[in-house]
Amino acid sequence: MLSIYNTLTGKKERFESLAPKIVKMYVCGVTVYDYCHIGHARSALVFDVIRRYLEFSGYQVEFVKNFTDVDDKIIKRANEQGVSCETITAKFIDAYDTDMGRLGIKRATREPKATEHMAEIIELVDRLMQKGLAYEVAGDVYFQVDKYQAYGRLSKRNLEDLQAGARVEVDARKRYPMDFALWKSSKPGEPSWESPWGPGRPGWHIECSAMSIKHLGETFDIHGGGMDLIFPHHENEIAQSCGATGKEFARYWIHNGFVQINQEKMSKSLGNFFTIREIFEKSQWPEAETGEMLRYFLLATHYRGPVDFSDQALRETKQALDGFYDLFNRLAEPGQGSAETDVELHYSIGWFEERFKMGMDDDLNTPSALAELQQLKNDVNKLLGQGLSTEARKIAREEFRSLGNILGLFQLDAWRFSERRAMVSQAEFEVPDIDVQLIDAKLVERNEARKQKDFKKADEIRRFLSSHGIVIEDKPDGTSRWKR
RNA sequence: GGCGCCGUACCCAAGUGGUUAAGGGAGCAGUCUGCAAAACUGCGAUGCAGCGGUUCGACCCCGCUCGGCGCCUCCA
Numbered sequence: 187m188l189s190i191y192n193t194l195t196g197k198k199e200r201f202e203s204l205a206p207k208i209v210k211m212y213v214c215g216v217t218v219y220d221y222c223h224i225g226h227a228r229s230a231l232v233f234d235v236i237r238r239y240l241e242f243s244g245y246q247v248e249f250v251k252n253f254t255d256v257d258d259k260i261i262k263r264a265n266e267q268g269v270s271c272e273t274i275t276a277k278f279i280d281a282y283d284t285d286m287g288r289l290g291i292k293r294a295t296r297e298p299k300a301t302e303h304m305a306e307i308i309e310l311v312d313r314l315m316q317k318g319l320a321y322e323v324a325g326d327v328y329f330q331v332d333k334y335q336a337y338g339r340l341s342k343r344n345l346e347d348l349q350a351g352a353r354v355e356v357d358a359r360k361r362y363p364m365d366f367a368l369w370k371s372s373k374p375g376e377p378s379w380e381s382p383w384g385p386g387r388p389g390w391h392i393e394c395s396a397m398s399i400k401h402l403g404e405t406f407d408i409h410g411g412g413m414d415l416i417f418p419h420h421e422n423e424i425a426q427s428c429g430a431t432g433k434e435f436a437r438y439w440i441h442n443g444f445v446q447i448n449q450e451k452m453s454k455s456l457g458n459f460f461t462i463r464e465i466f467e468k469s470q471w472p473e474a475e476t477g478e479m480l481r482y483f484l485l486a487t488h489y490r491g492p493v494d495f496s497d498q499a500l501r502e503t504k505q506a507l508d509g510f511y512d513l514f515n516r517l518a519e520p521g522q523g524s525a526e527t528d529v530e531l532h533y534s535i536g537w538f539e540e541r542f543k544m545g546m547d548d549d550l551n552t553p554s555a556l557a558e559l560q561q562l563k564n565d566v567n568k569l570l571g572q573g574l575s576t577e578a579r580k581i582a583r584e585e586f587r588s589l590g591n592i593l594g595l596f597q598l599d600a601w602r603f604s605e606r607r608a609m610v611s612q613a614e615f616e617v618p619d620i621d622v623q624l625i626d627a628k629l630v631e632r633n634e635a636r637k638q639k640d641f642k643k644a645d646e647i648r649r650f651l652s653s654h655g656i657v658i659e660d661k662p663d664g665t666s667r668w669k670r
Numbered sequence: 671g672g673c674g675c676c677g678u679a680c681c682c683a684a685g686u687g688g689u690u691a692a693g694g695g696a697g698c699a700g701u702c703u704g705c706a707a708a709a710c711u712g713c714g715a716u717g718c719a720g721c722g723g724u725u726c727g728a729c730c731c732c733g734c735u736c737g738g739c740g741c742c743u744c745c746a
Contacts, residue, residue: 216746229746259744341741347672348742390744412746417673419745442746443675449738453745486683486694492676492739502682502695509694512708545684553684557693564693567709641704648706659707667708 188243188547191490193416193439194340198549201438203407209245211237211408212398212436214415215297217254218278219263221461222285224480224495225445225452229412231481231594232442232489232550234291236408238592239546250401251294252394253279255301256387261376271377275299285462288477290594296401300393304379307388307396311368311381313430323359325371325384331364334425340439341417366422368392391422398436399427409436416441442489449494460495471504475602479503481594485552504604506560510586511601513563515669516570517583523575531569531578535585538562542589552593559590603657603669620654629658629666637664 188201203209213233216226233251240247255275264271279299300307311327314320319333331337331345338344348364367389372378378385388396398406404427411420420439427435444451452459469476483503487493538558545554566574566582574582590596632647648658651668660666 214746217744223746225746227746232746257744341673343673343742413675414741414745417742444740444746446739449676451740451745483682488684490675491683494682496682498695499682505696506694509708516708551684553694554692557684560693564710571710636704639704645705657707660703660705662702669707 188239189549190438190440191549193441196342199438203245204405204437207245208248209240209408210248210250210402210406211410212250212252212394212402212406213294213409214394214411214419215251215253216278216282217257217259218275218282219257219260220278221281221463223445223452223459223461224465224484225412225459227285227289227462227480228445228484228489228493229410229442230286230291231289231484233410233440235485235552235593236410236440236550237292238594239550242592247295248402249294250296250298250398252397253282253297253299254390254393255279255299256377256393257390265375275301281463285466288466288473289462289480290477290597298397298401300388300397301377303393303396303400304388306400307392308369308379308381310392310396310399310426310430311388314368314426317429319429320368321361322383325386326359326367327369327383327389328360328365329368329422329426329429330361331366331425332362334429336428337364337425338421340424341421343417366391366418368426391419392426394419395423395427395430395435398423399431404431404433404435406436408438408440410440410442413441413443443492445484446492446494447496452495472602474598475504475507478595478598479507482507482556485593486556488553489550507595508601508603510559510563510596511598511603512669513567513570514583514586514596514601515667517566517574517579519579519667520576521570521574521579523573523578527569527572527574528578531566531574531582534562534565534569535582538565538585539589546592555593559586559595562586601669620651620656625651625656625668629668632658633664633666636660 189198190201191197192199211233213229216222222230230251233249237247237249253275256271260271260274264274267274283293311320314329315322315327320327320329322328338348345362345364369381369383369386369392370389371384371386376387378387398409409420409423416439424435446452447456447458447460450456450458465480466473466476469479471479479500483495483500484493486503538561541558541561542555545551545558548554562585570579586596628647628651632644635641635643635647651658655670656668657670658666658668
């Protein structure tokens, strides 16, 4: 039974879906005017894991993640580059799909775009006008916050506090300083749509209300995004949505913490952010391995806390993952077992699953779940030392694959290992392209030499393979396995 | 000014009002090995920023102090 921290109530709550066995969740995607950074990756990943875990727990998940493709920043970017907004948005939606795909983020069941929901947006604004919660000034429409009683409920602030801390000049046309735009009249050259208030475009928050209501209904289960969206974005969404429908909007509000660099939030002004593609490009590891490293790294910290990104952290993550794939390699080899080890394996797996779920159920404690995975790895390693049958090995590997899948880990059949204590100097190291047949032939040759006690030759061969990035591990039976 | 977060071993990071404070990385010692690698075993916080308080008992609750950070403007 999943418990999850609800920003709305400030407490961990037992999760209960509105409809049995169906979860409807909406997550704020991105405004598509630039490449995504690791912060976006974390957010996408957290909700990807929530979705996977809910599915694992037997729910059908209707998962909507939007693209905001009409916005000031997009217009600005388009003008800077002298291209249309569509050029910009198409480019970065495509980039989003590529980047998130490399991280193994599953596609949402629906990925709506704001520009494709103008009718719904206008209708929603109109409803707010008719209810007297919004007003028009020269083609702009504002939501009047003091007409909505519960304003500030999500972010735990009141209008007075907000006003006192306002750092921005108040638009004189607003009736109340905190009023926010639902509809903006368009200036020449800007994208615009016909509306009862003249040609214009939607304000920032209204598109999420319109799209979530359209695709999930007026009341749904989960709404999520980064912590920075709590105010004003989600606060405003609640005001608009509840104001228009008179019903409860989302029931559980989930927010992930930031990715930081040296204890500070990543931001463009500090210039301390990393884009996802930058990390993949700079990585010395293949794409699949890099993606899994990033996932593991991000999931090794609880989703609500801050996580500090660094090269060192990523290196440590690689070492941790190597341990799993090392085990998987050995599990892929045939072996002899006993009734006792088979039984112990089942016992260990059973215990593990319980602990794993316990962690995940406790507000998605992925660090704890990973620790349990590590524990299982240790158990299986010990059993392997005692002897495990081929069948038992398959079962063990499958366990890692199936539960790992909830975190999007351990799905790979091949894995590039870190270089261990190098047998050769950097200068001797050659491009690690050597074909498998040659490796196997060299291993046979080497083991023949070992049998003859010609260790000089054996070491030469190892040295040769090592220079091609191949690491040899000798098995007790006189044969060897290798890995890159 | 308002709201809020963080401070656990060399590094990362869970966790609990009371048995041995998870796990990973690094390190050291050992087993195994021709040598390695991998794996396994052992070592490693007498303490959970500091000081008070509540309590039979606190790292975990409360208060204060110190240090770091976030939001209140666009932001995952």
